[in-house]
Amino acid sequence: MIPRYSRKEMVDIWEPATKFKIWYEIEAHACDAQAELGVIPKESAAAVWKAKDVEFDVARIDEIEAVTKHDVIAFLTHLAEHIGSTEARFVHQGMTSSDVLDTTLNVQLTRAADILLKDMDRVLAALKKRAFEHKDTVRIGRSHGIHAEPTTMGLTFARFYAEMDRNKARLAAARAEVATGAISGAVGTFANIDPRVEEHVCKMMGLRPEPISTQVIPRDRHAMFFATLGVIASSIENVAIEIRHMQRTEVLEAEEFFSKGQKGSSAMPHKRNPVLSENLTGLSRLVRMAVVPAMENVALWHERDISHSSVERGIGPDTTVTLDFALNRLAGLIENLVIYPENMLKNLHKFKGLVMSQRVLLALTQAGVSREDAYRLVQRNAMKVWEHGADFKTELLADPEVTAALSPAEIEEKFDLGYHTKHVDTIFARVFGEA
Numbered sequence: 168m169i170p171r172y173s174r175k176e177m178v179d180i181w182e183p184a185t186k187f188k189i190w191y192e193i194e195a196h197a198c199d200a201q202a203e204l205g206v207i208p209k210e211s212a213a214a215v216w217k218a219k220d221v222e223f224d225v226a227r228i229d230e231i232e233a234v235t236k237h238d239v240i241a242f243l244t245h246l247a248e249h250i251g252s253t254e255a256r257f258v259h260q261g262m263t264s265s266d267v268l269d270t271t272l273n274v275q276l277t278r279a280a281d282i283l284l285k286d287m288d289r290v291l292a293a294l295k296k297r298a299f300e301h302k303d304t305v306r307i308g309r310s311h312g313i314h315a316e317p318t319t320m321g322l323t324f325a326r327f328y329a330e331m332d333r334n335k336a337r338l339a340a341a342r343a344e345v346a347t348g349a350i351s352g353a354v355g356t357f358a359n360i361d362p363r364v365e366e367h368v369c370k371m372m373g374l375r376p377e378p379i380s381t382q383v384i385p386r387d388r389h390a391m392f393f394a395t396l397g398v399i400a401s402s403i404e405n406v407a408i409e410i411r412h413m414q415r416t417e418v419l420e421a422e423e424f425f426s427k428g429q430k431g432s433s434a435m436p437h438k439r440n441p442v443l444s445e446n447l448t449g450l451s452r453l454v455r456m457a458v459v460p461a462m463e464n465v466a467l468w469h470e471r472d473i474s475h476s477s478v479e480r481g482i483g484p485d486t487t488v489t490l491d492f493a494l495n496r497l498a499g500l501i502e503n504l505v506i507y508p509e510n511m512l513k514n515l516h517k518f519k520g521l522v523m524s525q526r527v528l529l530a531l532t533q534a535g536v537s538r539e540d541a542y543r544l545v546q547r548n549a550m551k552v553w554e555h556g557a558d559f560k561t562e563l564l565a566d567p568e569v570t571a572a573l574s575p576a577e578i579e580e581k582f583d584l585g586y587h588t589k590h591v592d593t594i595f596a597r598v599f600g601e602a
Contacts, residue, residue, distance in 0.1 A: 172450060177491040180278050181484035187223040189271045190242055193368055194258050195219070197350055200367035201360075207257040214254035221249050239264040261360030263353045265471060269384040270348035272479060274372055276392060279487035280342035286494035287335045287399075291328060293501040295599065298324035302591060305584055306420060306511035307522060312412075314522050317515060317587040320420075320506060325598045327406050332598075334399045341395040345388045348374035354470040355380040382471035386464040389479070393461035396486050400454035403497050407447040410504065414441040420511045424503035443500045450493040457482035520559035521552045526581040527563060527573075534572040544569050 179185060195215045202212035223245060232241035239259075247255035259267075302321030307314050350365035351357050357365075362376070369376045377384050413421040423443050425431075431438030460482060464475035515522065524545050531541035548562040548569070563569050563578050570578075 172492045173488050174491055174495065177279060177282050177488045178484075180275050180282075181488070183225045183228075184223060186271060186275070187225070187228065187242060189274050189372075190239070190267050191218060191221075191223070191246065193267055193270055193348075193350075193372065194243075194246070194262075196368045196371040197260070197262060197364050198258060200364040201257070201260055203367075204361055204363060206361070207260060211254045211257045214250055215246075215258060218246060218249040237264075239267055261352050261364075262350060263382055265383045266350045266352065268476075269380075270350065270368070270372065270374065272389075272483060273345050273347060273374060273384065275483065276389075276487070277342055277346045277373065279483075279491075280338060280345075280392075282491055283396075283399075283487065283494065284335065284338055284342070286491055286498070287331060287338065289498040290494055290501070291331055291335065293498045294324050294328040294331060297501055297504065297506075298322075298328055298595070298599075301506060301508075302595060303588065304506070304508045304511065305515065305588065306508075307515040314515075314518060316522050316525065317584055319588055319591055320508075320511065322591060322594060323409065324501075325595060327402075327409075329598045330402050330405065331399075334395075334402055337395045337398060341392045345392045346374050347377040347384060347388065348372055349377040349380040349384050351377070351380050354382050381467075381469070383467065383475075386461075386467065386475055390461045390465050393457050393482060393486060396490055397455040397458040400451040400490060400493065403493050404448050404451035406497060406501070407444040407451070410444045410500065411441045411448075414444070418510075418514065419507060420514065421504055421506045423500060424505055443496060447493055447497055447500070450489055450496075454486050454490050454493070457486045518552050518559070519557070520582055521549055523559065523582050524549050526586065527569075527578070530577060530581055531569070531572050536572050 198212040201207045202209040304320040308318035348369040460478045551557040
């Protein structure tokens, strides 16, 4: 997590001051519940809320931790400095550190997910707008990087939209899965704290009680969360790779917006590079980097160890901050992407009708020619285009074996671009709905 690839709203979730504020709220809500149950005096629970407007001194907590070697104890000691040791003796009653740490982490992750869901809405809106804008903008489809058959730029945007829409649903599910809290005490048995305390704290923090925890919340939830972020990152790269290929000089069907005063190269003044797309490819790798460690965090010793802790201190902020930045960069890239329909047509016609080969193949088989012979006839003429720059339709019309099966008008009809776009509306209705 570095400032270059960070946005303040997401960074704030992971600031130490925010973390300590959440710790405090968990402890204060727990005291309220304990007071209602008659475990601690109500006036003591009320006294804890005297610190609700306090800006906790991060440096002071660090100073105490340097002695205690325990972050939660350091915080509780600092809290006592604000509310008094007499009232503070009831704070953390029957709780263990993981109750605070795990519940806080899940609060942070759900807040982060809410920002990411908003980010995805922006990406989806941009993709949908460009999809309808270029619904009928014909371009060549490619398989293996080689010209295949015509498609439209709108369909390209539409498939990215559908993919991101699936990702949004995945993220919403991952958010729901990780939105649990645990205030169950040492080894999770509630021996020293009533389960109703957990219910109250979770309700106040916007979480659900973890059905069964040990001393920690089960990490399969977090593994799913970070895996989902990894899938979203891969989808970002999927879009970025398409744009990078489209911006290649030999293709130039689209390019990133090049602003006034922008420079592409320190050495070559003519350069206009796909730097945002390349950056997104790199950021996607950073997000995916967290997936395997998150999976490995699932296996912990017995009722608790802390092998997961150091991992989560890194991947929690790093992945959410990076993905937040990447999604917003992607949205801006799509919104401002410059598209060149004329170059798309020029590329489509570069091999003089060659991309209509399947239509001719099918027409020959429907005319009674065996598939093997039809393939041989079409490929024979197609190779003349590849090797000699011939015109495919002209070669077909001059081939007596082809014209013996198909009339000139039938051959001509096989070169109609509209044939390839006739179901675009159907696909759009499937992706975006009938409206």
